[in-house]
Amino acid sequence: MILNFYTFMRGFGEFGAMLLYMVLGCMSGKATSHDAGSLLISSLQYGLTGMTVMHIFGFISGAHANPCVSIACWIFGYIPMDMMMLYVSCQLTGALTGYFLLLQMLPQEVIDNSKPAVCLVEPLASLSNLQIVGIECFLTSVLIMGWCALWDVRSGRFLDSVTLRMGFLITACSFAGGTLTGASMNPAKTLVPTIFHGNPETVLLQLGGQILASIVVPHIWQLAYTPRYRLLESVPLNQPCL
Amino acid sequence: MILNFYTFMRGFGEFGAMLLYMVLGCMSGKATSHDAGSLLISSLQYGLTGMTVMHIFGFISGAHANPCVSIACWIFGYIPMDMMMLYVSCQLTGALTGYFLLLQMLPQEVIDNSKPAVCLVEPLASLSNLQIVGIECFLTSVLIMGWCALWDVRSGRFLDSVTLRMGFLITACSFAGGTLTGASMNPAKTLVPTIFHGNPETVLLQLGGQILASIVVPHIWQLAYTPRYRLLESVPLNQPCL
Amino acid sequence: MILNFYTFMRGFGEFGAMLLYMVLGCMSGKATSHDAGSLLISSLQYGLTGMTVMHIFGFISGAHANPCVSIACWIFGYIPMDMMMLYVSCQLTGALTGYFLLLQMLPQEVIDNSKPAVCLVEPLASLSNLQIVGIECFLTSVLIMGWCALWDVRSGRFLDSVTLRMGFLITACSFAGGTLTGASMNPAKTLVPTIFHGNPETVLLQLGGQILASIVVPHIWQLAYTPRYRLLESVPLNQPCL
Amino acid sequence: MILNFYTFMRGFGEFGAMLLYMVLGCMSGKATSHDAGSLLISSLQYGLTGMTVMHIFGFISGAHANPCVSIACWIFGYIPMDMMMLYVSCQLTGALTGYFLLLQMLPQEVIDNSKPAVCLVEPLASLSNLQIVGIECFLTSVLIMGWCALWDVRSGRFLDSVTLRMGFLITACSFAGGTLTGASMNPAKTLVPTIFHGNPETVLLQLGGQILASIVVPHIWQLAYTPRYRLLESVPLNQPCL
Numbered sequence: 001m002i003l004n005f006y007t008f009m010r011g012f013g014e015f016g017a018m019l020l021y022m023v024l025g026c027m028s029g030k031a032t033s034h035d036a037g038s039l040l041i042s043s044l045q046y047g048l049t050g051m052t053v054m055h056i057f058g059f060i061s062g063a064h065a066n067p068c069v070s071i072a073c074w075i076f077g078y079i080p081m082d083m084m085m086l087y088v089s090c091q092l093t094g095a096l097t098g099y100f101l102l103l104q105m106l107p108q109e110v111i112d113n114s115k116p117a118v119c120l121v122e123p124l125a126s127l128s129n130l131q132i133v134g135i136e137c138f139l140t141s142v143l144i145m146g147w148c149a150l151w152d153v154r155s156g157r158f159l160d161s162v163t164l165r166m167g168f169l170i171t172a173c174s175f176a177g178g179t180l181t182g183a184s185m186n187p188a189k190t191l192v193p194t195i196f197h198g199n200p201e202t203v204l205l206q207l208g209g210q211i212l213a214s215i216v217v218p219h220i221w222q223l224a225y226t227p228r229y230r231l232l233e234s235v236p237l238n239q240p241c242l
Numbered sequence: 243m244i245l246n247f248y249t250f251m252r253g254f255g256e257f258g259a260m261l262l263y264m265v266l267g268c269m270s271g272k273a274t275s276h277d278a279g280s281l282l283i284s285s286l287q288y289g290l291t292g293m294t295v296m297h298i299f300g301f302i303s304g305a306h307a308n309p310c311v312s313i314a315c316w317i318f319g320y321i322p323m324d325m326m327m328l329y330v331s332c333q334l335t336g337a338l339t340g341y342f343l344l345l346q347m348l349p350q351e352v353i354d355n356s357k358p359a360v361c362l363v364e365p366l367a368s369l370s371n372l373q374i375v376g377i378e379c380f381l382t383s384v385l386i387m388g389w390c391a392l393w394d395v396r397s398g399r400f401l402d403s404v405t406l407r408m409g410f411l412i413t414a415c416s417f418a419g420g421t422l423t424g425a426s427m428n429p430a431k432t433l434v435p436t437i438f439h440g441n442p443e444t445v446l447l448q449l450g451g452q453i454l455a456s457i458v459v460p461h462i463w464q465l466a467y468t469p470r471y472r473l474l475e476s477v478p479l480n481q482p483c484l
Numbered sequence: 485m486i487l488n489f490y491t492f493m494r495g496f497g498e499f500g501a502m503l504l505y506m507v508l509g510c511m512s513g514k515a516t517s518h519d520a521g522s523l524l525i526s527s528l529q530y531g532l533t534g535m536t537v538m539h540i541f542g543f544i545s546g547a548h549a550n551p552c553v554s555i556a557c558w559i560f561g562y563i564p565m566d567m568m569m570l571y572v573s574c575q576l577t578g579a580l581t582g583y584f585l586l587l588q589m590l591p592q593e594v595i596d597n598s599k600p601a602v603c604l605v606e607p608l609a610s611l612s613n614l615q616i617v618g619i620e621c622f623l624t625s626v627l628i629m630g631w632c633a634l635w636d637v638r639s640g641r642f643l644d645s646v647t648l649r650m651g652f653l654i655t656a657c658s659f660a661g662g663t664l665t666g667a668s669m670n671p672a673k674t675l676v677p678t679i680f681h682g683n684p685e686t687v688l689l690q691l692g693g694q695i696l697a698s699i700v701v702p703h704i705w706q707l708a709y710t711p712r713y714r715l716l717e718s719v720p721l722n723q724p725c726l
Numbered sequence: 727m728i729l730n731f732y733t734f735m736r737g738f739g740e741f742g743a744m745l746l747y748m749v750l751g752c753m754s755g756k757a758t759s760h761d762a763g764s765l766l767i768s769s770l771q772y773g774l775t776g777m778t779v780m781h782i783f784g785f786i787s788g789a790h791a792n793p794c795v796s797i798a799c800w801i802f803g804y805i806p807m808d809m810m811m812l813y814v815s816c817q818l819t820g821a822l823t824g825y826f827l828l829l830q831m832l833p834q835e836v837i838d839n840s841k842p843a844v845c846l847v848e849p850l851a852s853l854s855n856l857q858i859v860g861i862e863c864f865l866t867s868v869l870i871m872g873w874c875a876l877w878d879v880r881s882g883r884f885l886d887s888v889t890l891r892m893g894f895l896i897t898a899c900s901f902a903g904g905t906l907t908g909a910s911m912n913p914a915k916t917l918v919p920t921i922f923h924g925n926p927e928t929v930l931l932q933l934g935g936q937i938l939a940s941i942v943v944p945h946i947w948q949l950a951y952t953p954r955y956r957l958l959e960s961v962p963l964n965q966p967c968l
Contacts, residue, residue, distance in 0.1 A: 005953070012950050024868060027861075027902035028765075036279025037762025039270075040286075041901060044766075048898035055891045056871045059880040060951050105860050107852035107906075126349035134347050135269075142266060145298045154301040161403040161645055161887040165297045167894070168409070172290035175283060176269035180349075224254050225302050227247070278521025281512075282528075368591035376589050377511075384508060387540045396543040403645040403887055407539045410651070414532035417525055418511035422591075466496050467544050469489070520763025523754075524770075610833035618831050619753075626750060629782045638785040645887040649781045652893070656774035659767060660753035664833075708738050709786050711731070 001082045013061030014087050015094040017053045018188055021065045022098030025049040025189070026119035027106070043174035046183075051167025058163060066186045067091055068214035072144050075218040078151065095188040099196065120193040121182025123202050132181055132202060136209030139173045140185045144217040152226075181206060243324040255303030256329050257336040259295045260430055263307045264340030267291040267431070268361035269348070285416035288425075293409025300405060308428045309333055310456035314386050317460040320393065337430040341438065362435040363424025365444050374423055374444060378451030381415045382427045386459040394468075423448060485566045497545030498554075498571050499578040501537045502672055505549045506582030509533040509673070510603035511590070527658035530667075535651025542647060550670045551575055552698035556628050559702040562635065579672040583680065604677040605666025607686050616665055616686060620693030623657045624669045628701040636710075665690060733812070739787030740813050741820040743779045744914055747791045748824030751775040751915070752845035753832070769900035772909075777893025784889060792912045793817055794940035798870050801944040804877065821914040825922065846919040847908025849928050858907055858928060862935030865899045866911045870943040878952075907932060 001007060025046055050065070057063040064070045067088045074084035102118065103111065116122055123132050146169045149155055150162055170185070177183030184190045187207050194203045243249060267288055292307070299305040306312045309330045316326035344360065345353065358364055365374050388411045391397055392404055412427070419425035426432045429449050436445045485491060509530055534549070541547040548554045551572045558568035586602065587595065600606055607616050630653045633639055634646055654669070661667035668674045671694050678687045751772055776791070783789035790796045793814045800810035828844065829837065842848055849858050872895045875881055876888055896911070903909035910916045913936050920929045 009951060009953065016951075020868065023864060024898060024902050028905065035762070036277070036283055037766065040279065040283055041762055041766055045898060045901040048894045048901070051891060052868065052872065052895045052898050055895065056868075056875045058875075059878070101864075105857055105864065107850060107854075107857065109850075109852045110906075124349060124351075126351045128349075131347055131349065138265060138343075138347065142262065142294065142298075146294065149298045149300075152301070158402045160884045161406055161890075163891055164403070164887055164894070165293060165405055168290045168406070169294045169297065172266060172287060172294050175287040175290070176266050179270065180352075225251060225258075227251070278519070278525055282521065282525055366591060366593075368593045370591075373589055373591065380507060380585075380589065384504065384536065384540075388536065391540045391542070394543070400644045403648055406645075407535060407647055410532045410648070411536045411539065414508060414529060414536050417529040417532070418508050421512065422594075467493060467500075469493070520761070520767055524763065524767055608833060608835075610835045612833075615831055615833065622749060622827075622831065626746065626778065626782075630778065633782045633784070636785070642886045645890055648887075649777060649889055652774045652890070653778045653781065656750060656771060656778050659771040659774070660750050663754065664836075709735060709742075711735070 001080060001086065007083075007086070010061040010083075011086050011090045013057045014064060014090040015097075017057040017061065017063050017065040018091040018094030019098035019101070020056070021049060021053050021186075022095050022119070022189065022192065023102045023105070024052065026099075026102055039175065039178050043171050043178055046174045047167040047169070047171030049167075050170040051163050054163040054166055061087070065091065065188075066143075067188055068140055068144060068186065068210050069147055071211070071214040072147060072218045073151070075215065076148075076151065076222075091188050092191070095192040096195075099192045103196075116199070117193050117197040119189070120197060121178075121184070122199065123181040123206070124179065127180060129205055132205040133209040133212070135177050135181045136183075136185070136206045137213045138209075139177045139181075139183050140210045140213035141217050142173055143169065143185050144213055145221065148218065148221040148225075185210060187211065243322060243328065249325075249328070252303040252325075253328050253332045255299045256306060256332040257339075259299040259303065259305050259307040260333040260336030261340035261343070262298070263291060263295050263428075264337050264361070264431065264434065265344045265347070266294065268341075268344055281417065281420050285413050285420055288416045289409045289411070289413030291409075292412040293405050296405040296408055303329070307333065307430075308385075309430055310382055310386060310428065310452050311389050313453070313456040314389060314460045315393070317457065318390075318393065318464070333430045334433070337434040338437075341434045345438075358441070359435050359439040361431070362439060363420075363426070364441065365423040365448070366421065369422060371447055374447040375451040375454070377419050377423045378425075378427070378448045379455045380451075381419050381423075381425050382452045382455035383459050384415055385411065385427050386455055387463065390460065390463040390467075427452060429453065485564060485570065491567075491570070494545040494567075495570050495574045497541045498548060498574040499581075501541040501545065501547050501549040502575040502578030503582035503585070504540070505533060505537050505670075506579050506603070506673065506676065507586045507589070508536065510583075510586055523659065523662050527655050527662055530658045531651040531653070531655030533651075534654045535647050538647040538650055545571070549575065549672075550627075551672055552624055552628060552670065552694050553631050555695070555698040556631060556702045557635070559699065560632075560635065560706075575672045576675070579676040580679075583676045587680075600683070601677050601681040603673070604681060605662075605668070606683065607665040607690070608663065611664060613689055616689040617693040617696070619661050619665045620667075620669070620690045621697045622693075623661045623665075623667050624694045624697035625701050626657055627653065627669050628697055629705065632702065632705040632709075669694060671695065733809075736787040736809075737812050737816045739783045740790060740816040741823075743783040743787065743789050743791040744817040744820030745824035745827070746782070747775060747779050747912075748821050748845070748915065748918065749828045749831070750778065752825075752828055765901065765904050769897050769904055772900045773893040773895070773897030775893075776896045777889050780889040780892055787813070791817065791914075792869075793914055794866055794870060794912065794936050795873050797937070797940040798873060798944045799877070801941065802874075802877065802948075817914050818917070821918040822921075825918045829922075842925070843919050843923040845915070846923060847904075847910070848925065849907040849932070850905065853906060855931055858931040859935040859938070861903050861907045862909075862911070862932045863939045864935075865903050865907075865909050866936045866939035867943050868899055869895065869911050870939055871947065874944065874947040874951075911936060913937065 028041065028045060053065050054063040064073065064087060070084050070087040073079050074081055106118065111118055146166055173185060174183045187210050190203055190206050194200065270283065270287060295307050296305040306315065306329060312326050312329040315321050316323060348360065353360055388408055415427060416425045429452050432445055432448050436442065512525065512529060537549050538547040548557065548571060554568050554571040557563050558565060590602065595602055630650055634650065657669060658667045671691050674687055674690050678684065754767065754771060779791050780789040790799065790813060796810050796813040799805050800807060832844065837844055872892055899911060900909045913933050916929055916932050920926065
């Protein structure tokens with residue numbers, strides 16, 4: 001990693017992407033209801049926010065906007081470790097700034113109506129600890145596999161509508177797990193509201209599942225779903241996972 | 243079919259695709275309600291899950307995730323019979339594994355609230371047997387025609403957004419038949435929950451309609467909608483129906 | 485127009501497209517409710533059915549599935565008059581066959597619950613005759629302009645996602661006018677249920693608005709939105725408006 | 727700016743785009759409700775109308791349909807100032823004509839049910855003035871950044887599905903701010919209903935936020951997210967921001 005304008009642009013890109021993700025994805029304040037209409041809105045909003053972020057920042061920094069994605073990108077060898085560290089720190093700073101901005105913009109009434117807190121979803125009480133880890137790990141795996149497919153050379157010709165596909169993939173995951181664990185699939189989005197309020201115990205379970213997925217999935221992808229010619233090919237190390 | 247890494251990758255691709263299809267498509271447990279909000283969520287979720295599966299596994303195995311699609315692919319001559327058999331067995335194994343995993347991840351409360359069972363939809367009581375066969379056959383025909391159009395050489399330049407189109411095609415079919423027969427359009431998805439619980443009689447009707455469509459539609463497509471030059475062209479046999 | 489296999493394929497394509505349009509677009513039987521959930525479902529279903537039909541039949545016959553579109557295509561000079569006549573007759577036959585099939589597939593209970601009839605929407609009682617004509621004419625104009633943009637040489641590079649765009653255009657029009665006039669924008673879809681049941685008077689107003697749009701819009705497009713070089717260019721007459 | 731047919735076509739394109747935007751986007755008259763179903767419909771309708779307008783007028787005038795977008799386009803130097811003035815005046819005329827047409831087409835009953843007026847949304851009473859400015863500025867910034875990404879040379883290969891992406895970006899913003907400030911993000915759409923009815927004070931706050939975003943965002947984009955080679959390149963001045 002060389003500290004030049006491009007490195008700054010990428011880091012600032014991840015900062016902006018994560019800031020947008022927090023503010024736009026949580027602004028309606030409907031994330032915590034359990035009826036059909038609210039699940040529809042929060043799932044569509046989460047997915048379409050992901051699409052928006054990828055559309056705007058896709059060719060600037062890769063628009064990971066998710067520490068799990070940056071970790072997977074590093075395991076694949078597409079970015080070096082120091083770049084991954086930079087990405088993750090910019091994402092966490094962006095999430096913190098975004099959450100702070102969001103609380104300034106929302107009226108008190110909306111903040112008070114969000115239980116347990118704005119952008120924070122409690123897992124269903126009847127879920128066991130193992131089930132919480134399992135569901136978050138499964139859903140994050142789906143997300144990481146979507147990124148694996150995006151990064152794969154075999155989909156290189158089909159990138160035009162990929163932001164829409166990733167956005168609707170997030171929506172599908174959110175439909176599936178939204179009423180169970182909240183389906184955040186994003187350590188930054190899970191961690192930041194917890195720092196302000198929150199229940200550390202279930203958050204650790206969710207984080208565990210998410211990070212587990214980001215480590216296991218790239219290895220499965222490389223072992224089972226990548227033809228051998230990838231192993232002979234020398235992958236350029238210093239390019240964004242775009 | 244040669245037993246090499248590519249064959250394994252394809253089979254394991256179909257296994258993963260069908261596993262994902264079952265878990266992601268049924269996790270919300272809303273498949274059986276009949277009000278507008280639940281129909282919206284289950285239809286969108288079913289379609290977007292299809293899109294997700296095609297996005298991830300599309301260039302690995304073709305992402306059929308449906309025995310009917312593999313049968314149609316074989317009738318067209320795009321894959322040989324032994325490959326079709328492999329695909330179908332991997333799909334059934336994947337569906338069984340996925341359904342088992344799903345039952346482990348869902349809390350007891352959600353499982354008990356799903357009537358008659360998780361991911362199982364009873365046809366409307368006022369439908370006659372012939373109507374059940376007819377509706378499933380019609381909807382599966384629409385799905386198979388979508389795949390025919392995808393595989394056709396004439397759409398070869400327009401593959402970028404095809405996963406989105408197929409996903410929304412599934413959503414449209416699910417809107418149409420979701421409250422009538424459940425509109426599964428997928429023998430693996432219909433069969434597996436029935437093995438765990440279920441009503442064998444209506445399931446046989448649904449399966450009959452689905453398989454009828456997968457056999458009849460490719461012939462109609464070849465007779466009526468394919469220009470003659472296709473008959474002269476030698477179609478490579480051993481390529482995935484991608 | 486030469487009576488060969490290609491002419492038959494196109495005519496049979498329009499027949500199939502319109503049949504699919506009627507059955508898939510009307511099967512849920514929710515077209516006539518006025519609450520938010522039903523408007524959402526019927527609008528999404530109408531648009532996604534349009535997308536499905538264009539995906540399947542797009543490169544076979546152009547997938548007009550709408551007499552207004554064929555008339556506009558003829559006014560532009562893309563198809564000769566006898567081909568337009570063939571398209572319109574195949575569309576009307578397809579719509580009749582589709583509606584007949586639909587009535588066989590739906591249980592009596594669903595048919596009885598559809599007021600005034602399956603797939604038939606009464607305009608809002610408080611609309612004046614002029615308003616009915618105006619709204620149908622405006623919405624059909626939007627649809628025809630969407631087709632004009634699709635056919636324009638300037639969008640020739642951007643056809644991959646065009647079926648999705650046209651589908652969501654139909655959804656947008658249906659959101660706008662669904663509770664006012666039903667927003668069918670399609671003479672075949674308006675006429676056929678009326679032959680079975682129906683109120684001839686308001687149907688004539690809707691038809692009038694739709695056909696007015698299909699005649700006026702192509703002229704506006706050619707006068708105001710087409711650069712002069714189009715007039716010098718010789719347009720091939722015998723190609724589908726794809 | 728030379729007064730020839732191309733200039734007229736662009737101006738008339740913006741006129742038509744904004745007219746369509748007003749009529750199609752406001753016709754359902756559901757913009758002002760606060761329950762989940764209405765928010766879903768109004769947000770989807772607003773986004774899909776944006777997509778429709780971009781699909782039809784995209785290659786005619788760039789389909790800004792928003793004074794903020796034209797201002798940003800001018801700040802980037804893609805259009806000269808007199809062209810920007812022409813665009814903004816055509817947009818305002820189009821919005822006025824569209825709103826007038828809309829009031830003729832809607833039955834009295836629907837107009838009376840729209841509080842405070844058709845297509846006009848009052849900001850939530852519990853929002854402070856600064857919060858209104860902040861939210862409108864933030865959401866309009868997201869929209870302008872979406873346009874920045876669209877115009878950027880780096881996304882030049884990925885324009886096929888861009889109308890869908892921009893449409894869903896508008897939907898995401900409308901989900902986020904629809905129940906807070908109405909999330910119009912468009913001075914023409916905010917101003918015109920106010921001329922007919924309306925509350926000048928909150929409208930000025932919304933306008934302020936929107937125009938602030940259209941001035942600040944292009945500078946941020948050029949400073950932080952544009953690689954240096956853009957400064958050396960001579961940007962052609964007289965081309966539409968397509």
